[in-house]
Amino acid sequence: MNMQQAAARADNILDNLLKDVEPQVKWTHGPTTTGSCDVTRRRAVMTIVSAERRGNFLGLVDRSWRKSGYRMKSVNNDPEVPAMFAQTKDGFGVSLIVGGEGQVFFEVDTPCVEESEVAESTTRATAPTYEGQEHIPRPNIRSPFWSAGAP
Numbered sequence: 517m518n519m520q521q522a523a524a525r526a527d528n529i530l531d532n533l534l535k536d537v538e539p540q541v542k543w544t545h546g547p548t549t550t551g552s553c554d555v556t557r558r559r560a561v562m563t564i565v566s567a568e569r570r571g572n573f574l575g576l577v578d579r580s581w582r583k584s585g586y587r588m589k590s591v592n593n594d595p596e597v598p599a600m601f602a603q604t605k606d607g608f609g610v611s612l613i614v615g616g617e618g619q620v621f622f623e624v625d626t627p628c629v630e631e632s633e634v635a636e637s638t639t640r641a642t643a644p645t646y647e648g649q650e651h652i653p654r655p656n657i658r659s660p661f662w663s664a665g666a667p
Contacts, residue, residue, distance in 0.1 A: 519555050519634050522608075522626035523548065526557040527637050529608060529624050534559070536580040537573075541565070542643035542657045546621065548636060553628040561620035562643035564655045568665035570618060574598060577612050586610060617654045 517525075534543060546558025565573050578600060581588070586602040589609075599613040607627035614620055646652050 518630040518632035523555045526624035564663040566665040
């Protein structure tokens, strides 16, 4: 497997995870980074996930990962910035981190593979892409379910 193939596999992992989230959330691509033999793909959830719904969201992702056969590596139960880390059977690291203002970030790190060029993801984001901006803004899309209880 080369870096482009690994990046495509990472996209597939993220696509399948986000399809499991019901009701659907809006997301945008985070930056893709490459190392000497690995790739990291990122996605930021732009739907506001309220503190009241955060546990539901984390539970849904946990069940999705376990259903997919991922091995849970660690869970940070901090109420403000929880995180979960898992690994696929083929060695891809999968993480969910809740950042500032409850924004959810997903990341997939590939194992070390054969060096190659890596194209940007072809998966279409469901929220604006914020291309040309230095940072992705905080979540700004309301959901009747996920944002319930948020100011």
